[in-house]
Each structure stands twice: as C-alpha cells, then as structure tokens.
Amino acid sequence: MIDYTQLYQTLQHIPALRSWLAQLPAQVAENLSPHRWGDLPDWRAAFEALPDITPSNIELATNVSAGSATDATPEQLQLLEQELRKLHPWRKGPWELFGLAIDTEWRSDWKWDRVLPHLAPLENRLVLDVGCGNGYHCWRSYGAGARQVIGIDPSVKFVAQFYALKKYLGKDKPVDLLPLGIEALPQNLGAFDTTFSMGVLYHRRSPMEHLRELRETLRPGGQLVLETLVIDGELGDCLVPEDRYAKMRNVWFFPSCATLESWLRKCGFRNPRTVDLNTTSLEEQHRTDWMHFESLADFLDPRSPDKTVEGHPAPKRAVLVAEAP
Numbered sequence: 001m002i003d004y005t006q007l008y009q010t011l012q013h014i015p016a017l018r019s020w021l022a023q024l025p026a027q028v029a030e031n032l033s034p035h036r037w038g039d040l041p042d043w044r045a046a047f048e049a050l051p052d053i054t055p056s057n058i059e060l061a062t063n064v065s066a067g068s069a070t071d072a073t074p075e076q077l078q079l080l081e082q083e084l085r086k087l088h089p090w091r092k093g094p095w096e097l098f099g100l101a102i103d104t105e106w107r108s109d110w111k112w113d114r115v116l117p118h119l120a121p122l123e124n125r126l127v128l129d130v131g132c133g134n135g136y137h138c139w140r141s142y143g144a145g146a147r148q149v150i151g152i153d154p155s156v157k158f159v160a161q162f163y164a165l166k167k168y169l170g171k172d173k174p175v176d177l178l179p180l181g182i183e184a185l186p187q188n189l190g191a192f193d194t195t196f197s198m199g200v201l202y203h204r205r206s207p208m209e210h211l212r213e214l215r216e217t218l219r220p221g222g223q224l225v226l227e228t229l230v231i232d233g234e235l236g237d238c239l240v241p242e243d244r245y246a247k248m249r250n251v252w253f254f255p256s257c258a259t260l261e262s263w264l265r266k267c268g269f270r271n272p273r274t275v276d277l278n279t280t281s282l283e284e285q286h287r288t289d290w291m292h293f294e295s296l297a298d299f300l301d302p303r304s305p306d307k308t309v310e311g312h313p314a315p316k317r318a319v320l321v322a323e324a325p
Contacts, residue, residue: 001047002163004028007176010148015128016219023186024178031179032156043160046086047167051076055168060143062268063109064136066168069099090290092133097168105291107284108136108174111198111227111317117320120223122146126191128217131200135177136159141194143177151177152184161190184211192217198227199317202245207253211267218324224269229254230277230318235262239312246299246308246315257318261268269322276319 008025011017034040053076055067069077081100084090090132093104123145129138132151135158141149153159162177169175195217197210204210214224231239233256245251254265257274264272285296296315306314 001044037156046083049083064139065096067098072098092136103288112140114276127194128192129196132156146173152180154181159323175198191301194223196225201228202251224322226320272322280315
C-alpha cells in the first residue's frame with residue numbers, strides 16, 4: 001500500500017536529511033505495524049481495491065483535483081467512491097477525483113488561502129508539514145512550487161487516505177506522508193526551508209517544547225508557519241481548560257496572540273508576528289456525508305454560539321509566522 005523507496009532514495013541526495021535515513025525505515029516499519037493498528041488490513045484492502053484510472057489532468061495550484069468523469073467508466077467511478085468511503089472520516093480537504101467530490105469536515109482550502117499571502121515563496125523549497133492529517137496542505141505546498149514536501153502525522157488512517165489520493169495525484173511526485181510525530185525527528189535537524197504546524201500546538205502538553213522542536217527542523221532563516229487556537233487577551237493571557245474544550249480532551253494551552261508571539265521569541269525565533277485571526281465558522285468546519293461524526297455545530301452552546309458547550313470562548317484561530325535564527 002505504501003512504498004517509501006523513492007523518498008529514501010531522494011533523502012540520500014539531500015545532505016541535511018541524509019543522516020535521518022539511519023533510523024527512518026525502522027521508525028516507519030514500527031508505526032505501520034498491524035499490531036498497532038488493528039484496522040490496517042481493512043485500510044490496505046480498500047487501497048488495493050481502488051480502480052486503475054489515468055487522470056487526464058491534475059490540478060494542485062488552485063485546488064486539489066485529478067481527472068474528469070470521462071476518464072473512467074461508471075463502474076470504476078462507483079468502485080472508487082465505495083473504497084474511498086471505507087477510509088471515513090475525511091477531515092481535511094476538499095478533494096475531487098474524476099468528478100467525485102470528497103466533501104470533508106474542514107474547508108482546508110480556506111485556511112490555505114489565508115496562509116498563502118504570508119508565506120515566503122515556496123519555489124524550490126524543502127517543506128515539512130507537522131501533524132498534517134491526510135496531507136491537504138502538503139499538496140498545496142507542492143502546487144505552489146516546493147521542491148520536496150514531507151508531511152508527518154502519527155495517525156495511519158490519515159496516511160492511508162493520503163496514499164489513496166496519491167495514486168491519482170501523482171505516485172512519482174515528491175510529496176510524501178510519514179506515520180510519525182515530530183518527536184521522531186532527529187534533534188537539531190536544521191534542514192527545512194519552511195515548516196508548517198497547523199492545528200497542533202494546543203494538543204501538546206508542553207507548548208515550549210513543541211516550539212523548540214519546530215525551530216530545530218528549520219535551517220537558519222527558514223520560516224515557521226504556525227496556526228493554532230487562541231483567545232482574545234493581552235500579553236501573558238492564556239486559557240488552560242481544566243477538562244474539555246469543544247468536547248476535545250487532549251487540549252492544553254490557548255494563549256493570546258501577544259502571549260504566543262512572546263513564547264516564540266523566548267524559543268529563539270526571530271520577528272514572530274500574527275498575520276491572520278479568524279473565528280471558525282460553521283461553513284468552514286461542519287459535518288458532511290464524508291464525515292459523519294460530531295463537528296463544530298455540536299461543540300458550540302446552541303443558546304450562545306460565541307461559547308463552547310463548556311462555556312469557553314468559541315474557537316478562534318490565528319496564523320503566526322517567524323524565522324529561525
């Protein structure tokens with residue numbers, strides 16, 4: 001289902017990443033082990049049953065799509081949808097394959113549109129996307145000109161979704177997703193021109209440790225793109241939910257933008273600045289036919305939608321950028 005041979009060969013020719021190869025294959029093998037993921041045989045079977053269809057076109061710059069309905073037979077299109085639905089839930093997207101629209105929980109394209117104007121030009125850059133889910137922003141980074149894109153996410157369900165899509169978006173394209181968390185990367189890697197961390201920081205018990213790990217992935221002068229939940233407030237303000245936030249258990253710190261900029265400076269980043277602030281709407285995050293579980297509408301107080309069901313401020317997300325020293 002997943003073959004990293006081409007990626008490993010590529011890393012041999014990137015001096016800053018070559019040393020990672022000493023441990024990377026073993027890390028991948030361990031995290032793709034069926035004893036860790038009981039549903040892995042089912043995901044593999046869905047991937048292997050996908051029809052072989054050659055797309056007449058691939059678009060990665062303005063959206064992520066492959067082919068048109070005329071590239072496939074009706075039977076192939078039916079099989080395509082049947083097998084992709086076995087990889088439910090589809091959270092990040094949207095995607096379109098041969099006219100089949102995968103309506104994901106998140107309009108990740110809207111987030112990309114907010115981030116893109118603030119990126120250092122991605123042409124010929126080596127890009128890392130930390131906690132990338134099924135890799136939507138990895139493909140958009142490549143579509144914006146990146147030379148090589150590596151996403152990491154410990155959820156193998158998302159990895160399976162990514163490679164199901166890559167079958168049609170380009171098996172030979174230098175875009176890959178590894179089943180790893182950031183803690184699996186070598187310390188002081190100093191390799192990437194751009195590192196994304198979007199929707200990850202509030203899941204980390206130690207935000208300072210995560211920011212340090214992110215800094216160590218970057219070459220001197222490389223750009224960090226950080227997107228996370230924040231609260232309104234002044235320097236020093238931070239919400240630490242005692243229990244859940246928007247029904248999420250694994251959440252820890254929600255700083256104000258000024259506080260987060262201060263954290264970035266303390267971790268050694270240069271010129272941290274908030275470039276976008278956006279209240280998440282029900283149109284941007286919602287339940288769909290491809291994601292049947294609860295979503296934002298279920299997480300807000302129906303009597304006061306500016307608050308979560310627990311009484312915390314409703315989700316507000318900020319994008320910050322900074323440079324590595």
